[in-house]
Amino acid sequence: MNFQNTLEYAIKLDEQDPLKDFQGKFFAPKHNGKDAIYFCGNSLGLQPVTARQYINDQMSNWQDLAIDGFFAGDDPWLGYHKQLTGTLAGIVGAKSEEITIMNSLTVNLHLLLVSFYKPTKKRFKILMEGGAFPSDQYALASQVRFHGYDPKQAIIEQFPRTGEHTLRTEDILKTIADNTDELALVLFGGINYYTGQCFDMPAITRATHDIGAIAGFDLAHAAGNVVLKLHDWDVDFACWCSYKYMNSGPGGISGAFVNEKHFSDNSLNRFAGWWGHREDRRFLMPPVFEADGGAAGWQVSTSPIMLLTLHKAALDIFEQAGNIEPLRKKSELLTAYLEFIINEVNKANGDELFKIITPQNKQDRGCQLSIICKQNAKATFNYLTDNGVIGDWREPNVIRISPVPLYNSFRQVFEFGQILSEGVKL
Ligand SMILES: *Cc1c(COP(=O)(O)O)cnc(C)c1O
Numbered sequence: 001m002n003f004q005n006t007l008e009y010a011i012k013l014d015e016q017d018p019l020k021d022f023q024g025k026f027f028a029p030k031h032n033g034k035d036a037i038y039f040c041g042n043s044l045g046l047q048p049v050t051a052r053q054y055i056n057d058q059m060s061n062w063q064d065l066a067i068d069g070f071f072a073g074d075d076p077w078l079g080y081h082k083q084l085t086g087t088l089a090g091i092v093g094a095k096s097e098e099i100t101i102m103n104s105l106t107v108n109l110h111l112l113l114v115s116f117y118k119p120t121k122k123r124f125k126i127l128m129e130g131g132a133f134p135s136d137q138y139a140l141a142s143q144v145r146f147h148g149y150d151p152k153q154a155i156i157e158q159f160p161r162t163g164e165h166t167l168r169t170e171d172i173l174k175t176i177a178d179n180t181d182e183l184a185l186v187l188f189g190g191i192n193y194y195t196g197q198c199f200d201m202p203a204i205t206r207a208t209h210d211i212g213a214i215a216g217f218d219l220a221h222a223a224g225n226v227v228l229k230l231h232d233w234d235v236d237f238a239c240w241c242s243y244k245y246m247n248s249g250p251g252g253i254s255g256a257f258v259n260e261k262h263f264s265d266n267s268l269n270r271f272a273g274w275w276g277h278r279e280d281r282r283f284l285m286p287p288v289f290e291a292d293g294g295a296a297g298w299q300v301s302t303s304p305i306m307l308l309t310l311h312k313a314a315l316d317i318f319e320q321a322g323n324i325e326p327l328r329k330k331s332e333l334l335t336a337y338l339e340f341i342i343n344e345v346n347k348a349n350g351d352e353l354f355k356i357i358t359p360q361n362k363q364d365r366g367c368q369l370s371i372i373c374k375q376n377a378k379a380t381f382n383y384l385t386d387n388g389v390i391g392d393w394r395e396p397n398v399i400r401i402s403p404v405p406l407y408n409s410f411r412q413v414f415e416f417g418q419i420l421s422e423g424v425k426l
Contacts, residue, residue: 001333001340003340005341005344007414010409010411011411013333013337013410014409014410014411017409019326019330022321022406022407023408023409024049025406026049027047027048028046028407031388032388037412039389039390039402039403039408039416041245041247041404041407042193042221042245042367042392042402043392044243044250045224045244045245045246045247045404046247047249048314050317051249051313053313054313057075057309058075058305058309061073061075069305077305080303081101081102084101084308084311084315085100085101087315087319087323088255088315090323091223091224091246091324092228092238092240092255093227093228093229093230094231094257097263097293097294097295098230098257098294098295099255099295100256100295100296100298101253101254102253102254102255102299102301103253104241104251104253104254105135105220105239105240105254108239108254108256109136109218111256111271111298111300112216112239112258112298113139113140113143114143114269114270114271115269116185116236116237117143119149119154122181122182123182123184123213124144124149124154124184125182125184125185126140126184126186126187127156127172127176127179127185127186128157128188129157129167129188130157130158130159131159131194132157132189133189133193133218133220136187136189136218140155140187141155156175156179158172158175165195166195166358166359166364167197169204172188172204172207176207176210176211176213177207179211183213184213184214185213185214185215185216186204186207186215187216187218189222190218190220190221190223191225191365192221194370194398194400196357196358196365196369197365198222200364201233202229202233205233205235206234209234214236215236216235216236216237217235217237218238219238219239219240220241220244221245222240223242223245223246224242224246224247225331225368226331226366230257231259231260235259236258236259237257237259238257239255239257240254240255242254242255242314245367246315247314247406248311248314248315249311252310252311253310256298257295258294260294263294270291270297270298272289272291273299273301274301275299275300275302277292278291278292279292279296317406318406327406330405331366331367331403331405332362334367334408334410334413335362335365335366335367335403338403338416339360339369341414341416342356342369342420344417345417349424354372354373354420356369356370356371356372357371357398367402367403367404368401369401369402370394370399371398372398373397373398374397375424376426377396378397379426380420380423381393381399384416384419384420389416389419401416
């Protein structure tokens with residue numbers, strides 16, 4: 001692409017954008033009475049304009065139907081989550097029955113580890129990316145300890161080579177092969193939260209299966225951001241949250257994927273609850289647990305309908321946009337434009353003030369760019385904030401900027417570049 005650093009050009013790209021009307025489906029926070037430039041969808045997606053109505057509808061159902069709401073009305077609460085699994089299946093590339101919606105992300109990670117981390121004396125190790133999101137580090141270490149092993153021995157972290165910021169797939173595959181007899185599980189993020197690197201999930205899964213281990217992914221930063229094919233890649237299990245790229249509200253309800261090949265494996269442990277019991281017999285209150293078919297059998301507790309309805313408000317917009325593929329198409333262009341704009345600021349200053357550590361290749365990243373500020377990092381970030389750009393800050397000097405195809409525009413990326421240029425002159 002021959003991008004240009006002009007307002008006219010950015011406006012032209014917006015005019016050509018088939019998703020341009022979607023920005024109006026979300027509320028952006030205000031800055032001095034105008035919409036802020038919100039590039040923080042990697043932390044919390046924006047509120048769909050329709051979300052309040054979805055909540056109000058369920059408040060009315062509760063008011064008017066009370067307990068009958070589980071079975072009556074247009075949207076009975078029993079099985080409500082099944083209205084969402086189709087869209088989610090498209091977003092993560094799975095069969096509907098391989099998806100379930102429940103709890104929050106770290107809780108689901110624990111529940112899935114109960115089933116899929118089955119250490120033995122010889123095979124007890126877990127490979128994960130170095131510098132994974134802390135919650136994942138805590139969860140894995142505590143699972144390892146729960147089974148009586150020492151995290152220092154059991155957890156292998158894959159770090160970048162000296163002088164590099166991101167991982168090379170060949171290095172990940174080598175570590176897997178080097179630990180052929182000892183790895184029980186490979187648990188990677190789909191996209192690393194800090195660097196924005198998207199890992200080669202099919203290659204990692206294949207290599208993991210080659211040594212007879214289980215492959216799981218935390219897709220917090222990947223779901224709703226990049227195209228995933230969990231079923232075709234033969235991933236064993238995965239989980240994600242819905243409040244980042246899926247715009248389903250702070251602490252929103254999360255999702256989990258279990259590959260159908262595990263459905264009939266009765267040797268899998270699970271921490272059961274009545275909401276995972278066969279739906280057709282659940283209310284007969286039988287004393288012995290019988291798992292519902294598919295991933296739904298991993299449910300534990302009564303579905304939180306208010307959270308599900310917020311999730312539905314957001315997923316209905318994905319559906320209107322044609323699900324993930326058209327979004328990703330725009331996203332690749334939008335992030336490439338952001339990369340161009342940052343390099344323009346570098347060029348104008350005759351120096352590499354901003355070093356993008358996120359990979360350049362579009363296969364190896366989602367929408368986020370992680371940028372090291374070599375000078376006055378915190379002051380630059382504060383300048384952005386004071387001028388209506390909402391990004392996010394990671395110690396010691398990294399700014400993460402995530403243009404989201406559903407609600408960000410090329411014009412906003414251009415304006416970001418203008419504000420950044422002013423910021424570096426201070
Ligand atoms: C955002 C994020 C989490 C957060 O977990 P919650 O249980 O939803 O608080 C966990 N892991 C990763 C990789 C994340 O990016």
